[in-house]
């Protein structure tokens with residue numbers, strides 16, 4: 001059985017480690033990055049999305065993006081990632097930015113726009129923004145492909161009827 005004194009000592013060690021980690025994060029990342037990473041409003045897989053993509057970056061981390069559409073307008077966007085804190089911040093900020101954008105507008109979003117919206121990212125994390133943007137673009141490209149497939153299938157069925 002663990003003595004109360006031993007338990008208290010471990011609690012103090014854990015609290016101290018937590019404080020050190022938070023201090024290091026504050027030195028590395030902007031307040032916006034930390035806020036987005038700690039409270040990601042759009043971190044969720046979407047049920048029956050109209051479009052989605054999963055992309056693994058060169059760092060080995062994966063980003064998933066889900067879109068709900070109303071015609072060519074984005075009605076909702078969510079994301080999931082197994083990546084670093086900045087990747088959570090990038091996914092959440094990107095999902096925030098594209099809510100109510102058209103697909104064309106969303107395709108134009110650049111990693112630099114995302115980094116600017118996050119009040120900056122360390123250079124070594126710029127690829128996290130690239131991964132989020134690449135995944136969004138892939139999700140949009142998948143819509144085009146799905147639409148093309150449906151159109152091709154419809155044309156084929158119409159040809160069969162003739």
Ligand code: FES
Nearest residue numbers: 059061083087128
């Ligand atoms: Fe891989 Fe950030 S280190 S997404």
